[in-house]
Amino acid sequence: ILNVEQSPQSLHVQEGDSTNFTCSFPSSNFYALHWYRWETAKSPEALFVMTLNGDEKKKGRISATLNTKEGYSYLYIKGSQPEDSATYLCALLGSARQLTFGSGTQLTVLP
Amino acid sequence: NAGVTQTPKFQVLKTGQSMTLQCAQDMNHNSMYWYRQDPGMGLRLIYYSASEGTTDKGEVPNGYNVSRLNKREFSLRLESAAPSQTSVYFCASTRGADEGQPQHFGDGTRLSIL
Numbered sequence: 001i002l003n004v005e006q007s008p009q010s011l012h013v014q015e016g017d018s019t020n021f022t023c024s025f026p027s028s029n030f031y032a033l034h035w036y037r038w039e040t041a042k043s044p045e046a047l048f049v050m051t052l053n054g055d056e057k058k059k060g061r062i063s064a065t066l067n068t069k070e071g072y073s074y075l076y077i078k079g080s081q082p083e084d085s086a087t088y089l090c091a092l093l094g095s096a097r098q099l100t101f102g103s104g105t106q107l108t109v110l111p
Numbered sequence: 112n113a114g115v116t117q118t119p120k121f122q123v124l125k126t127g128q129s130m131t132l133q134c135a136q137d138m139n140h141n142s143m144y145w146y147r148q149d150p151g152m153g154l155r156l157i158y159y160s161a162s163e164g165t166t167d168k169g170e171v172p173n174g175y176n177v178s179r180l181n182k183r184e185f186s187l188r189l190e191s192a193a194p195s196q197t198s199v200y201f202c203a204s205t206r207g208a209d210e211g212q213p214q215h216f217g218d219g220t221r222l223s224i225l
Contacts, residue, residue, distance in 0.1 A: 004153070031211065034213060036213075042218070043115075043201065043216035044216045046213030046214065046215070049211050049212065049213050051211050089153065089154070091153075093211070097142075097161060098156050098169060098170075099144075099154075099156065099214065101154040101155070103151065103153045104153060
């Protein structure tokens with residue numbers, strides 16, 4: 001079982017602010033890192049799958065970076081909007097081809 | 112655009128009762144998964160099926176059984192429900208776990224054991 005830590009556990013930002021949160025892991029022994037967005041009362045939706053050190057992915061105002069050598073991935077949201085309010089999950093795909101999820105960062109964007 | 116379909120959406124059981132949660136995907140995916148989600152914890156893998164005809168235990172398999180009925184369907188069975196199995200259950204699928212593809216999730220089944 002891989003150890004996946006996400007921080008902060010929750011945060012509140014004002015509409016228009018940019019924000020970022022962290023997924024950290026002690027080992028680089030994994031095949032891929034996934035980010036998911038999970039809105040209340042819905043199912044998790046995939047944002048990014050990252051596999052290489054230095055990977056950088058972007059979708060609209062959301063981007064992510066991966067640093068396997070130092071054991072972290074950052075998720076950035078530029079100009080947060082109320083519709084960005086959700087829980088953001090990080091997960092690692094390990095050698096058993098199973099995803100191990102972190103507990104998530106709950107983002108609330110205040111209008 | 113059905114994707115991953117789970118039934119039922121809600122269920123209340125008494126301790127000791129049995130039930131099967133159904134999951135079907137229409138994306139021709141090879142791999143399917145069952146997770147449970149509990150407050151304050153991330154999604155935890157119960158069982159998965161890397162391909163049709165195979166199933167493997169995940170992190171929390173005790174008290175559950177699974178069947179990969181065909182490529183489309185992957186069911187989760189509780190033989191004798193316990194209050195500790197009160198949770199929200201999610202089914203997911205992916206084209207292939209080796210391919211770095213994201214998982215697609217169903218809407219979840221909220222299960223309460225009294």
